[in-house]
Each structure stands twice: as structure tokens, then as C-alpha cells.
Amino acid sequence: MIQSLLIANRGEIACRIIRTAREMGIRTIAVYSDADAKALHVRQADEAVHIGPSPARESYLVGEKIIAAAKATGADAIHPGYGFLSENAAFAQAVIDAGLIWVGPNPSSITAMGLKDGAKKLMAEAGVPVTPGYMGETQAPAFLAERAAEIGYPVLIKAVAGGGGKGMRKVDSPADFIDALASCQREAAASFGNDHVLIEKYILTPRHIEVQVFGDTHGNVVHLFERDCSLQRRHQKVIEEAPAPGMDEVTREALCAAAVRAAQAVDYVGAGTIEFIADASEDLRADRIWFMEMNTRLQVEHPVTEEITGVDLVEWQLRVASGEPIPLQQEELSINGWAMEARLYAEDPTKGFLPSIGTLELFQLPDHLGRVDTGVYEGTEVSPFYDPMIAKVIAYGEDREEARAILSEMLEDSAIWPVKTNSAFLINALAHPDFVAGSVDTGLIGRDGDAMTDEPAPTIGALTNAAMAIVPRSLQAGFRLNAPDVRSAAFLLDGKRVEVELHGPGTEEPAPAMLVAEGGSVWQLTPWRAEGGPGGAAGDGAILSPMPGKVIAVEVAAGDTVSKGQKLITLEAMKMEHSLTAPFDGVVAELNTTPGAQVQVEALLVRIEKDEA
Template sequence: MIASLLIANRGEIACRIIRTAREMGIRTVAVYSDADAKALHVREADEVVHIGPSPARESYLVGAKIIAAAKATGAEAIHPGYGFLSENAEFAQAVMDAGLVWVGPKPSSITAMGLKDAAKALMADAGVPVTPGYMGANQDPAFLAEQAAEIGYPVLIKAVAGGGGKGMRKVDGAADFADALASCQREAAASFGNAHVLIEKYILTPRHIEVQVFGDTHGNIVHLFERDCSLQRRHQKVIEEAPAPGMDDATRQQLCAAAVRAAKAVDYVGAGTIEFIADASDGLRADRIWFMEMNTRLQVEHPVTEEITGVDLVEWQLRVASGEPLPLTQDDLTIEGWAMEARLYAEDPAKGFLPSTGPLELFQLPDHIGRVDTGVHEGAEVSPFYDPMIAKLIAHGEDREAARETLSEMLEDSAVWPVRTNAAFLIRALDHPDFVAGAVDTGLIGRDGEAMAAAPEPSAAALTNAAMAMVPRSLQAGFRLNAPGVRSAPFLLDGKRVDVALHGPGTDEPAPAMLVAEAGAVWQLTPWRVEGGAGGAASDGAILSPMPGKIIAVAVAAGEPVAKGQKLLTLEAMKMEHSLIAPFDGVVAELNATPGAQVQVEALLARIEAAG
């Protein structure tokens, strides 16, 4: 068995691997960039090595630095996690050439499945059904247009080296094909250094179903059943579950057998996922499910498979990499209950899913139900340099509805501040009638996502309970709990005025501000006027930072008259510049912005007093 392991990754997956390695008695080594110096995976590992600046291309994507770190610490093996270098065949070979154990598939398997067109041809030869389409070498635009017409619109153009929705375009008719092709090729070349594309039939009612496979060095390959990842936003998975809704035993048997054939065709070793697309217009049928691609690594959504099978897939990875045979045979593996996973992102759905960065002053996830896999902690910083996923919430139940209810409860009990999350969006997705019925296709969020992404609002009861903690008892004289009359007072909810109903005696020690946490969302409630003018709605002249960022320019001075629409200052956030302007004619009564200063979301940057 491997005695020491370096994890060539960060965040949630690094912590996940460390947890299993520790249980197996394996010493762990973490690598980290400047941005991750205080990260959770660094705190949990037995030994750590700094590998460079914050940008991934200068740290986590530099294979030579990672191999050097393994050598320097005496690590025997390298686990790549997912993302970064996990599907880089050259890195895998370099690890082995350095005399280290690569916890992953053979480089030849990674190469064979790395290009979508070659992989589809290989699968077709192995008897695995593939989506109708063209995947040849001829990239002449006129020829590709002819192929698209022969396949029949709508079609999907896909970069052969693509992933994550990049280099992919749906085309509804011949008139749009040339522009879509050119755009797809430009994006593919920029993202992957390869402009080649394939064309395949676009499925009108698509479901994304994948099968977990696992192979060892003794020639054994098994499947661990299927997962459904159909709930997606712009080709990115949002909620995953296992097993797939509506999957009967006969279809499951044929699908999983095809996945095993696919893995055998590339002599697969380790954890892998065979991804299929299903035409669900007439339910799930084996003759309407086709191979899409293979991911030659551990998947983000692997916990749902672990929950229904009772298998620790990371433990299997480490045992197989150590030369052991698979711990279980196919006949030993069964499905128990149902599991669902939601990806909790640091992002603001109401602002177009803009990533949200900054300190996690409040980070509370449920610890009494379900499973939480995370790579951050309260007090940590969400960096703009990496993927904004901060946690995965996983629920298991005796059936699908039990798992769905538990996952919804977990999300409702989550509270994160001041970083925004997609928790409320996920709750609405779980409650969508089509999801409840198990009738999900990959276009659901595209059709109904606007309502799911709308900014949540706290209930009147939640506002009242928080407000009463800020009301001095002296101001409530003669006011009795449960009295028939109800009095209201103005407050600021995230900088915007709200009138809140008050009742009860108030408090002897009023709080200056309160966090209102409800249904996965968090708001800050403050009194309407705070000592020193620390608050105010935009309509009253308060200029608040819309997100964490850096002040790069201040165009006005305190006491200076300004006109409505005049630029006051410029904020740089998420590599974009945002101009903040005067809401009306007036005078700069207060200015708290200095060029070069870092500011947090909702910080009061300036206050304008109306003229006259």
C-alpha cells in the first residue's frame, strides 16, 4: 500500500482525498499557491509545499513544480483530483517517469479518450452506440455544412478537444451554420489550442446520464451504476443524482454493459466515467442512449455513487494504484436508496451568476443531516483565481423524494455572508415541478431559470425577529407583546430601505446590525440611520459597493457638487471595471473611497445629499 501521497489539487477535492488517505494511514502532502496559503487543505495535510503565485498557470498547472514537491517530501504517489492536470497524459507519464505512482488511468487511456472525434470512433468499433453525426478530419466549412444538412437540423457543433460547454454551439438551421461554425472554431482554438470540431445530431429532449466505471491492473472492470446529471446551466452540472429517474432494470443493464465495453476498449485502470446522452422524448430506452465522452478521472459528482453503493471511490483509487485488485466484484455491487448532490457556488444568481469573492465572515453548513464536502472554512477567503465552488451538499434517502427533501433542508440550513451563494437558486430548482416529477432534461434551467435565479426576499417574520434585536426597550414603552396594534419602522436591508413591523418589548442591549438568514440566503439588516451615516439606500444618496473589489479611481471630492449620472468612482472587481454614478443632483456629503483601497460588498463608499 502507498505510504505517502501528494495531492496535486486544492479546495474541496484535496480535502476529500486527505480525509480518506488519513483513514487509510497514508501520509499526505498538500501543495498551495499564494492565494491558498491559509486554505483548508493546507491546514489538514501532514506536510505542505508552496508551488508559486496565485494564477493556476503559475502553480497548480506546472507539472514540474508538483513532481519536484513530491520528490522533496518523499511522497510515493501523486493524486491529481479533478480539473487542473487530472486528464493530462503528458503529466501522468512524467509522474511515472520520475519513479512515482500515478493515481489514475494509463496515459494511453487518457490520450485515447481526450479527443471527442477519435474517442467516438473507438467506441463505435467497440460496439458502444454513438450519437449520429460527423467526426472526420475534413474541416472545410462547405463540407461541414453539407454534413450538417445530411444529419438534419438542429445539430450541435462541438470542439473535439472541448469541455465545460466551450467550443459548443447549437444550430437550428442552415442559415445560421456558417457563423456558428466560425464562432465555435475561434473559441475552441483560444480555449484548447485546437480548432477542429465534430457535428452531431442535437437531441430535442436530452438527458445527461453517466456510468461510473472502475478498473484494476489485473484486468477487472466493473460499473457502479448510473448517475443523472441532466439539471444543467450552460452545460455545467447543477444537481446530480443516482440512480437515474425512470431507469428500468433492462435499460440499466444494457447501458452499464456498454460502459464496461467502453472502458475495456482502452484497457482502463482506476476511476472513470462514461457519459451518455439520452433522447427522453419517449422515456429512457436503450436504443435512444448514445455515448458522448469519457472522463478519465474522478468526477465532481462521485459522492452520489458512493452513497448508493457504500463504496469509497478514493480508497479504491489508492488500492488499485498500489497494485491491489478491485475490492468487490460486479455481483457484490448493489444500489441502496437514492442520493442527490448540489454544488454550492460563491456566486450571485440575481446578477447573472457573477462570482462572489471575499472573506467568509459567516460560513455555516448543516452538520446534523446529510454529507458536506468542502474546501473552505469560516474566516477563509474566496479567491477570484479559481472555480467558485465552495462546497457540495449530498443527501441520501430511502427513495428519491426522501433524498430531495433532505437536500432541500440542508440548503435551507446553510448561511454564508458576505459572500453570496446559489443556495436559494438550488432550492427553487429542487422544488420545480418537473424536477419533483423526475422529468428533467438539460434545457430546464434555460427555460425556467430566470424565476429560479431571482433575488430572494426574507419573510416578514424573519425581518421582524431580527429588527426587534435592534430596538431599545426604552423606545417600546407601553408596547405589549401580542398587542393588537402593530407598529413599523424603517430599516436598511442590504442598503435598501424596508419598513419592518415591530412588536414586543425590545431589548436592553440593542444590536447595531443583524444578519437575517432564511432559505439559504442571508441579508444584513441595520437601523435606518446609524451613527456617522454608515448606511442609506441609493434613493437617499448612499453609494454602496455592489461587490468586493478595488477602488481604482475617484473622480470627486467631499463637498463637491455633482449632477445626476456623473461618475463618482470606478471599482475593479472580477477583472472588470464598474462605474458608480450619482443618483441625483446634489453634493458629496461623505466620501469613504480611496484609490487602491480594497472594499467589501455593501460598503458605503460615498453619500450624496440632494441639492437645495
């Protein structure tokens, strides 16, 4: 058995691995960058090694530093978690060549499944159904446009080395293809160092269903049933669940058998996921489900499988990497109950889901109701260098409705400040009629997302509680709403004056600013003073950088006439591209950046003046 384990990752997955390793009596070693010097995974590990500057390419993605840290600390093995180097076959081989145990599949398996085009060809040979499309070597834009036209729109452009929703674009018409291809290739090159793409037919009513598989060095391969990850935004998973709604036993058996064949085709060892796309226009049917890709690592959403099977997948990984057989055979595995997971991101849904950075002055999640996997704590600095996911909130129930209700309650009871999160968005998604009915396809948020992202506001009840907190007890005793002979407590909320009426004698002295948490959202209320008022705001035409990042493209020049919604600048930050657009019709009065420039948060990039003509 492994005695000492280095975790080549950060955040919640590093903490997750540390938890199981500690329970197994395994010593843990963390690695960290400058930005993560005070991170939770560094605190929890038995030992920690600094590996470089904050950017991942200078720390977490430098395999030589990881291996050197393992050797220096006497580690037996390296667990890559997910992301970063987890699916890098060259790194896996380097770990093995260094005489260390690689907690993952054989490098040859990673190579075989690492490129989507090659993997699809291999799966077709193994009798696993695959989606129609183009998977060739020729990458000339005009040639790819011709292939897209042959396949028929809409099509999906996908980076062959992609994952996590990056390097992926849906294209609805020939007119949009070349621009979407260029954007996809840029993102793929930045994220994976490979800009090659494939083209697939886009399924109009798609569901994303995946199967957890596990193999060992003794020739055993089992599946741990399916997960449904259909609720997505921009191809990134939002809420996952297990099992899949509407999955009958016949379809489940066929799907899981295909997943096992896929794993056997590459002599798979360890935890892996076979991802399928299903045409749900006529419910789930085995003849309408196709192989999409294989992730040769542990998945972000693995907790829902653990909840319904009672299996600790990280423990299985460590045991199998140590040479042991899989602890359970297929007939010993079963589905019990239902589980759901929500990905809690540091991002602002009311501003196009732009990542939110800063110090977590308040961070409360109700882990007494369910499971919370996180890598942060109060006082953590959410930086712009890494993925903005700060926690996974997992609920278990005897059935789907119970799991959904518990997950919603957990999110409603969360309180995070001043970093913005998508908590309210997740609550709205869980309450959407289609989600409640279990009728979800990957386009749901694209169709109805605006209603899910409405800016929340505190209810009169929340404001009343805040008012009661700042007035004398003598006033509280006589309080009632909408009564005659009233006084009021007024607040400044998001630049606007809001008022709550209070009944009774006396005067109140406004207290300092306070936080009000309700329904997964947090607001700062500043008691209003008569002599004060909301401060001035920046002009509407000022386009500020929402976060530190790199300018990828500048679409306009000073003096250009622009229309509302027109793309002005493309900014790359937190491993994603973000488009900054014109707020109204006007003229570019000021342009302060160029392609390739590194910009800081709230830097003035463009100023638009309204066209008064």
C-alpha cells in the same frame, strides 16, 4: 500500499482525497499557489509545498513543479483529483517516468479517450452506440457550417478536448453558427490549449446519464451503476443523483454493459465515467441512449455513487494504483437507497450567475443532515483565479423523495456571507414540479430558469426576528403585528427602506448592521435612522466589470447607437466567458477598454447614455 501521497489539486477534491488517505494511514502532501497559502487543503495535509503564483497556468498546471514537489517531499504517488492535469496524458507519463505511482488510468487510455472525435470512433468500433455528427480534422468555419446544415439544426458544437461544460455551444439556426463557433473555439483554446471542435446532432429532449466504471491491473472491470446529471445550466451540471429516475432494470443492464465494453476497449485502470445522452421523449430506452464521452478521472459527482453503493472510490483508486485488485466483484455491488448532490457555487444568480469573490465572513452548512465536501472555511478568500464551486452538498435517503427533501433542508439551513451563492436557486430547482416528478431534461433550466433565479426577499417572520433583536425587552413583551398604538423598527435592505411594526412604550436605539439568514439566503439589515437614508447609486448606464478578468472582445465603439440587451463586451474570468450587455437603448458615451486588457472589479468599462430622441 502507497505510503506517501501528493495531491496535485486544490479545494474540496484535495480535502476529499486527504480524508480517505488519512483513514488509510497514508501521509499526504498538498501543493498550493499564492492565492491558496491559507487554504483548507493546505491546513489539512501533513505537509504542503508552494508551487507558484495564483494563476493556475503558473502553478497547478505546471507539471514539472508538481513532480519536483513530490520528489522533494519523498512522495510515492501523485493523485491528480479532477480538472487541472488529471486528464493530461503527457503529465501522467512524466509522473511514471519519474519513478512515481500515477493514481489514474494508463496514459494510453487517457490519450484514446481524451479527444471526443477519436473516442467516438473507437467506441463505435467497440459496439457502443454513438450520436450522429461530424468528427473530422477539417476545421474551416465555412466547412463546419456546411456539416452543421447536413446534420440538421439544432446542433451542438463541442471542443474535442473539452469538459466541464466549457467549449460547448448549442446553435439553433445557420445565422448563429459562425459567432457561436468563434466563441466556442476561443473558450476551448483558453481552457484546453486546443480549439478543434466536433459537431453533433442536438437531442431535443436530452437526459445526461453516466455510468461509473472501475478497472484494475488484473483485467477486472466493473460498473457501479448510473448517475443522472440532467439538471444543467449552460452545459454545466447543477444537481446530480443516483440512481437515475425512471431507469428500469433492462435498460440499466444494457447501459451498464455498454459502459463496461467502453472501458475494456481502452484497457482501463482506475475510476472513470462513461457519459451517455438519452432521448427521453419516450422515457428511457436502451435503443435511444448514445455514448457522448469518457472522463478518465474521478468525477465531481462521485459522492452520490459512494452513498448508494457504500464504496469509497478514492480508497479504491489508491488500492488499485498500488497494484491490488478491485475490492469487490460485480455481483457484490448493489444499489441501496437514493442520493443527490448540489453544487454550491460562489455566484449571483440574480446577476446572470456572475462569479462572486471576497472573504467568507460567514460560512455555515449543516453537515449533521448529510454530507458536505468543501475546501473553504470562514475567513477563506474566494479568489477569481479558480472555479467558483465552494462546496458539494450531498443528501442520502431511502427513496428519491427523502433524498430531495433532505438536500433542500440542508440548503435552506445554509448561511454564507457576504459572498453570494446559488443556494436559493438550488432550492427553487429542487422544488420545481418537473424535478419533483423526476422528469428532468437538460433544457429545464433554460426553459424555466427565470423563475428559479427570482431575487429572494426576507419574510415578515425573518424581519420580525431582526426587529426583536434590536429593541428593548420591555418592547418585545408587548409585540404584535398590525396592532394599534404601534412603533416600528425600520431597516435599510438592498437600498430600500423596510419597516416592521412593534407595539409597546419606549424608544429603540438602532443596533449596528446585522445578518438575517433564511431559506439559503443571507441579507444584511442596517437599522434605518431618520436622518439617514439609502446612499446614491451609480448611474444605470455605467457598465462596470463584475470581477477581475481579461477583455476578450469589444463589440462597440464610442458614439455607436446600441439597443437594450446588445452585447458590448466579452469578459473572461474564472475560466468562463461572460457577456456584458446594454441596459437600455442609447449611445456609447464612453469606452474605456480594449481587447486583451486586464481589468479589475468595478472598473468602468463602458458608459451608455439614454437616447432621448
